[in-house]
Amino acid sequence: MEKDCIFCKIVNGETPTKFLFENDTLVVFKDINPEAPTHLLIVPRKHIRCINNLTEEDREIVSEIVMTGRDMAKKEGISESGFKLLFNVEKGGGQVIFHLHLHLLGGWE
Numbered sequence: 454m455e456k457d458c459i460f461c462k463i464v465n466g467e468t469p470t471k472f473l474f475e476n477d478t479l480v481v482f483k484d485i486n487p488e489a490p491t492h493l494l495i496v497p498r499k500h501i502r503c504i505n506n507l508t509e510e511d512r513e514i515v516s517e518i519v520m521t522g523r524d525m526a527k528k529e530g531i532s533e534s535g536f537k538l539l540f541n542v543e544k545g546g547g548q549v550i551f552h553l554h555l556h557l558l559g560g561w562e
């Protein structure tokens with residue numbers, strides 16, 4: 454748990470947020486400022502700053518995040534129409550919250 458990290462607070466239940474899915478590794482919730490009809494965030498419980506900071510021991514976490522992106526797309530009914538999975542990396546890559554998260558975007562007409 455990183456002090457002053459918004460996503461650590463959400464993951465640890467300090468900021469009440471409805472989880473669409475959760476397990477021991479990660480949680481899934483709606484983006485507060487959606488950029489698509491479906492915009493979910495898949496967030497590991499472990500505080501990792503961004504893709505650059507992944508270590509060998511994080512391989513399973515990354516796998517779980519991506520597979521959950523696939524599963525949530527199916528649950529949301531956007532698998533067939535199509536969707537985007539996106540990691541923003543560091544400020545130049547558009548990252549604003551420095552706790553690793555995967556964006557699931559879709560549901561366009």
Ligand code: 5GP
Nearest residue numbers: 459482483484485486541547548549550551
């Ligand atoms: P980034 O640009 O870091 O990849 O994306 C961070 C995302 O988190 C943004 O799309 C933003 O709307 C979302 N976000 C920021 N703060 C909160 C929050 O407190 N709750 C939720 N649900 N989403 C948030």
Ligand code: ZN
Nearest residue numbers: 458461500552
């Ligand atoms: Zn964090």
